[in-house]
Amino acid sequence: MSRYDPSAFPPFAVTVDLVVLTVREHALCALLVRRGEPPFQGYWALPGGFVRPDEGLAEAASRELSEETGLRAHPMPGQGAAGGPVDGVHLVGAHTAGAHLEQLATYGHPQRDPRMRVVSVAHLALAPDLPTPRPGGDASSARWAPAGELIGQSPADGVPLAFDHGKILADGVERARSKIEYSSLATAFCPPEFTVGELRQVYEAVWGVALDPRNFHRKVTGTPGFLVPTGGTTTRQGGRPAQLFKPGGATVLNPPMLRPES
Amino acid sequence: MSRYDPSAFPPFAVTVDLVVLTVREHALCALLVRRGEPPFQGYWALPGGFVRPDEGLAEAASRELSEETGLRAHPMPGQGAAGGPVDGVHLVGAHTAGAHLEQLATYGHPQRDPRMRVVSVAHLALAPDLPTPRPGGDASSARWAPAGELIGQSPADGVPLAFDHGKILADGVERARSKIEYSSLATAFCPPEFTVGELRQVYEAVWGVALDPRNFHRKVTGTPGFLVPTGGTTTRQGGRPAQLFKPGGATVLNPPMLRPES
DNA sequence: GTGCTTATCGTCAGAGAGACGACTATCATC
DNA sequence: GATGATAGTCGTCTCTCTGACGATAAGCAC
Numbered sequence: 001m002s003r004y005d006p007s008a009f010p011p012f013a014v015t016v017d018l019v020v021l022t023v024r025e026h027a028l029c030a031l032l033v034r035r036g037e038p039p040f041q042g043y044w045a046l047p048g049g050f051v052r053p054d055e056g057l058a059e060a061a062s063r064e065l066s067e068e069t070g071l072r073a074h075p076m077p078g079q080g081a082a083g084g085p086v087d088g089v090h091l092v093g094a095h096t097a098g099a100h101l102e103q104l105a106t107y108g109h110p111q112r113d114p115r116m117r118v119v120s121v122a123h124l125a126l127a128p129d130l131p132t133p134r135p136g137g138d139a140s141s142a143r144w145a146p147a148g149e150l151i152g153q154s155p156a157d158g159v160p161l162a163f164d165h166g167k168i169l170a171d172g173v174e175r176a177r178s179k180i181e182y183s184s185l186a187t188a189f190c191p192p193e194f195t196v197g198e199l200r201q202v203y204e205a206v207w208g209v210a211l212d213p214r215n216f217h218r219k220v221t222g223t224p225g226f227l228v229p230t231g232g233t234t235t236r237q238g239g240r241p242a243q244l245f246k247p248g249g250a251t252v253l254n255p256p257m258l259r260p261e262s
Numbered sequence: 263m264s265r266y267d268p269s270a271f272p273p274f275a276v277t278v279d280l281v282v283l284t285v286r287e288h289a290l291c292a293l294l295v296r297r298g299e300p301p302f303q304g305y306w307a308l309p310g311g312f313v314r315p316d317e318g319l320a321e322a323a324s325r326e327l328s329e330e331t332g333l334r335a336h337p338m339p340g341q342g343a344a345g346g347p348v349d350g351v352h353l354v355g356a357h358t359a360g361a362h363l364e365q366l367a368t369y370g371h372p373q374r375d376p377r378m379r380v381v382s383v384a385h386l387a388l389a390p391d392l393p394t395p396r397p398g399g400d401a402s403s404a405r406w407a408p409a410g411e412l413i414g415q416s417p418a419d420g421v422p423l424a425f426d427h428g429k430i431l432a433d434g435v436e437r438a439r440s441k442i443e444y445s446s447l448a449t450a451f452c453p454p455e456f457t458v459g460e461l462r463q464v465y466e467a468v469w470g471v472a473l474d475p476r477n478f479h480r481k482v483t484g485t486p487g488f489l490v491p492t493g494g495t496t497t498r499q500g501g502r503p504a505q506l507f508k509p510g511g512a513t514v515l516n517p518p519m520l521r522p523e524s
Numbered sequence: 525g526t527g528c529t530t531a532t533c534g535t536c537a538g539a540g541a542g543a544c545g546a547c548t549a550t551c552a553t554c
Numbered sequence: 555g556a557t558g559a560t561a562g563t564c565g566t567c568t569c570t571c572t573g574a575c576g577a578t579a580a581g582c583a584c
Contacts, residue, residue, distance in 0.1 A: 011275070050272065052272065057370040105365055119274075119383070197561070212543075213562075214563075217564090239549075240549040242563090255540070474574075475531075476531090477572070479531075497582080500582070501581060
């Protein structure tokens with residue numbers, strides 16, 4: 001069985017790759033960076049990089065996210081059981097609301113990188129709309145791309161991503177789509193204070209469906225601990241002034257938001 | 263940013279660890295093996311081992327499972343999107359029903375193994391009650407242990423597991439508990455043909471609650487594609503003869519089975 | 525047969541969701 | 555200032571599903 005033979009083990013490279021999602025202009029978008037060197041030179045890829053010898057996986061993901069977006073991380077307490085196997089991490093940028101980071105899955109096909117054996121621990125980050133996608137200072141080397149076009153739900157399938165990043169992105173989008181059903185994670189896409197209508201637009205963008213504003217309003221305001229009114233109002237969406245809310249303490253939604261069957 | 267510098271990368275050992283769950287005597291049990299060498303010599307641990315240079319992660323998990331339990335694996339088609347990010351694999355043993363294998367999460371804390379930097383990709387396997395836990399041929403080196411006692415839900419907390427395997431086991435149990443809510447995975451704990459009562463006992467053992475037999479019967483027989491009657495009956499549970507069923511094609515349960523709150 | 529066990533069908537009340545009507549409050553424009 | 559457009563918020567009705575639980579069926583041990 002030779003379990004754990006420390007003298008001779010096959011060496012692997014371990015990386016983290018990030019699926020960073022946000023909602024911009026009513027569409028779910030993913031952060032991509034352009035590869036400057038082979039393999040897949042010139043292709044778009046997910047941001048990521050090597051795990052350093054002395055850092056953990058979540059730590060590496062948090063560091064990479066910070067390098068790519070400027071978001072800084074601090075641990076989000078009390079998420080252990082509810083947040084799934086790997087605890088979520090809450091991220092706070094200098095001028096933005098919190099974000100969410102969690103482990104997604106690990107990809108280790110022997111030939112996924114032609115240079116060597118690389119195992120990538122993919123992470124999923126949900127962020128509010130970042131004013132400037134200032135990734136690395138070089139604007140042409142990074143962009144927000146509509147997720148629907150990248151995962152084959154649009155006629156223009158677009159250029160494929162480097163490595164197996166198309167598959168990783170699709171898995172991340174599916175995770176986000178299912179997770180906002182039964183958790184309050186959709187608020188991670190919103191600014192610190194938001195209206196019910198803005199939250200509904202998040203659901204509509206992530207799921208790609210239209211939701212009834214009245215039923216949605218009843219549902220989210222009627223779920224204890226989901227939303228807390230801040231007292232303020234805003235008219236930034238036009239129309240009648242809307243109440244402003246911030247996320248309540250609840251992390252799980254019971255009963256869940258139901259995604260309409262298409 | 264130095265993304266992917268193939269010339270110099272920190273070498274990691276990559277292993278797979280297995281959370282193998284089954285239901286025996288109305289209790290959820292996990293497969294443990296005894297460590298014969300340091301560190302944690304004499305401790306119980308999850309089965310697992312190194313990923314070989316030319317095999318994928320699921321492949322390695324499947325191989326380890328086969329070595330430990332005798333279950334053989336073959337791919338389970340058509341599970342891609344519904345089964346989550348990482349496809350499930352269906353396992354078939356010589357004399358038993360199918361089993362289920364899926365990636366759980368990856369654990370890579372820098373100090374989780376005192377000898378070297380080890381990243382472990384944990385997998386979750388759900389198997390029907392195996393007649394003989396013949397792990398490696400040495401009966402004293404492996405056992406089925408009640409999961410409740412191992413994850414701190416019982417007064418006798420028992421001996422802790424080696425490494426971070428207690429945490430991995432707890433995550434696997436939680437994954438199983440939540441996944442049988444909205445998928446048909448509970449049938450993976452059952453023999454090829456089973457009664458509604460046997461399926462109910464699986465839910466009761468995994469969740470640790472009592473369910474109403476009448477409502478459970480209505481729910482599972484009323485969900486299209488969940489169960490298919492085979493035509494036969496059995497009295498192996500005593501009482502009135504019960505219809506035998508096999509798993510239907512459905513993988514997702516909509517609406518889900520609701521775990522009683524408490 | 526009697527009693528025990530488990531399976532299976534039925535009934536009823538309450539919670540929650542989808543469909544949609546109605547009213548409110550602001551802004552842009554005439 | 556009146557008018558219309560836009561968006562927010564409250565209600566109502568119906569249907570489905572669930573939880574609680576009564577009732578009956580069909581085996582086995584004695």
